[in-house]
Amino acid sequence: MxxxxxxxxxxxxxxxxxxxxxxxxxxxxxxxxxxxxxxxxxxxxxxxxxxxxxxxxxxxxxxxxxxxxxxxDSALGPRIEALDSFEALRAWADAAIERQLENDGRGDCSLGSLAGELSASDEDSRTDLANGFLRWKDLILNGLRAMRDRGELREDAELDELAFALLSALQGGVLLSQTMRHVQPLEASLNAALAYIRSFAAPGSVA
CATH class of the missing domain: 1.10.10.60 (Homeodomain-like)
Known part of the structure; x- marks a missing residue:
């Protein structure tokens, strides 16, 4: 190899x-x-x-x-100290949206764009990309786990599912926004994913 x-x-x-x-x-x-x-x-x-x-x-x-x-290694694009609060998740999403606005909806060299070109043709690169996405997912997961440990998310929240949902919203939204040259698909997908996470807010927590 x-x-x-x-x-x-x-x-x-x-x-x-x-x-x-x-x-x-x-x-x-x-x-x-x-x-x-x-x-x-x-x-x-x-x-x-x-x-x-x-x-x-x-x-x-x-x-x-x-x-x-x-x-x-770029840690989900916009750098956030920890994705361990509703406010931090919103700030990260806003930063991702702002990045697309700055790019005028055009593509960049992201894991998603690289995966679109390489994942079907290069097994070594596909493995590297998969590992990169899993690292990003785990960053989100660790933040959600901290929120649940503090009682901000309900105990029945499936954190792995929520982490994948948010990561998928980012990647799918970026792809559509770059294809359509408009930030609305990314805004819509991230807003929907964040609303889904907020639906698991523990009673009495600040959401």
Missing amino acids: TESVKPRRLTPKGLATRNRIIDAATALIARHGVAGTGIEDVRSAAEVSGSQLYHYFDSKQALIRAVITRQA
């Missing part, structure tokens, strides 16, 4: 070069997709030589897997 990270310790300069290559690949994929982004395009955009690029990534697949890891 091709690994996205070579088994070597990088110097600060080497790490900066590697990150610059990943940055360039991410920006190009956002504009042109995976299929429309070639290694030579990345090399030119990153302003590195061919030998430098292949020093860090021995194939396009290795580079794409590094991009997937980078995007999975």
